[in-house]
Amino acid sequence: QDAAVSAEEQAILAEEARLEAEEAASAAPMNDPTAPNPAPAHPELRPVLDQFGGEAGLTKLMDTFMAGLIADPRTGPFFANSDQVRVKRQLVEQFCVILGGDCTYTGRDMKSSHRDMQIGRGDFNALVEVLQVAMNEHDVPFAAQNKLLAKLAPMHREIVNK
Ligand code: HEM
Incomplete structure (x- = not known):
């Protein structure tokens, strides 16, 4: 027994x-071990993070950004079936780390995140445009916007796959 x-x-x-x-x-x-670090820290950009209103400012920005991504017919279809709350949180973490904030990025690398999506250069540019509209709406100074965009732009190599 x-x-x-x-x-x-x-x-x-x-x-x-x-x-x-x-x-x-x-x-x-x-994660793809060959993919570059999706959230390289730039401690010198810490003042830029302040111009975004810190992590709290990024969180508000991401609400507007995601709403814009859903509303825009060029980007909406990509995000329709995604977990928007989760993606917003990952974006806040990613931007916060890039801008030298005391945050941790817990998401995947950019290659793995966008692998199965057939993203073209036009789609990438559309997303950047929607981000710019959101940043303007939140009164992020133009120079600060461009500091962030300069760090995001090279990621097209991992994200554009069509
Ligand atoms: C510089 C440009 C971009 C950055 C920094 C970025 C960043 C991110 C991050 C951090 C995530 C979450 C990663 C994770 O799942 O752990 C994500 C997911 C996602 N991205 Fe991007 N992305 C960019 C461009 C794009 C573009 C151009 C599209 C399509 C037009 C796109 C569509 C998506 C979608 C649909 C998801 C959610 C995937 C899922 O539900 O698992 N992204 N992105």
């Missing part, structure tokens, strides 16, 4: 281990 119980226990433990592994696999971001 002892042996039977222990077999049952073993089965439960094995099932628990399987579930844990499954959870770990789905939670682990699928």
Whole structure:
């Protein structure tokens, strides 16, 4: 009888281990080891982060940005089925780290994030345009906008894949 119980226990433990592994696999971001760092920190841009209103300012900006992305027929279809709350949070983290803030980027690299999307150069430019409109709406100074855009622009190499 002892042996039977222990077999049952073993089965439960094995099932628990399987579930844990499954959870770990789905939670682990699928990163491409060859992709560049999606959120390189630029400590010298810390004053620019202040011009964005810090992390709180970025959070407000991202609401406007995402609303704009959804509303724009050029970018809307890409984001329609995405977890917008999550993407907004990843963007806040990413921009905050890039602008030298005391934040951590927990998202995936840019290559992995956009791999299955067929994004063209025009789509990339459309997203930048929507971001510029959002930044204007939030009164981010033009020079500060361009400091951020200068860091985002080279990411087209990982994002544009069509
Ligand atoms: C410099 C330009 C861009 C930056 C910095 C950027 C950044 C990001 C980040 C940080 C994420 C979340 C990553 C993660 O899932 O862990 C993401 C996801 C996403 N991006 Fe971009 N992105 C850019 C351009 C674009 C463009 C041009 C499109 C399409 C027009 C696009 C469409 C999406 C979509 C649909 C998702 C959500 C994917 C999902 O639901 O898993 N992105 N992007």
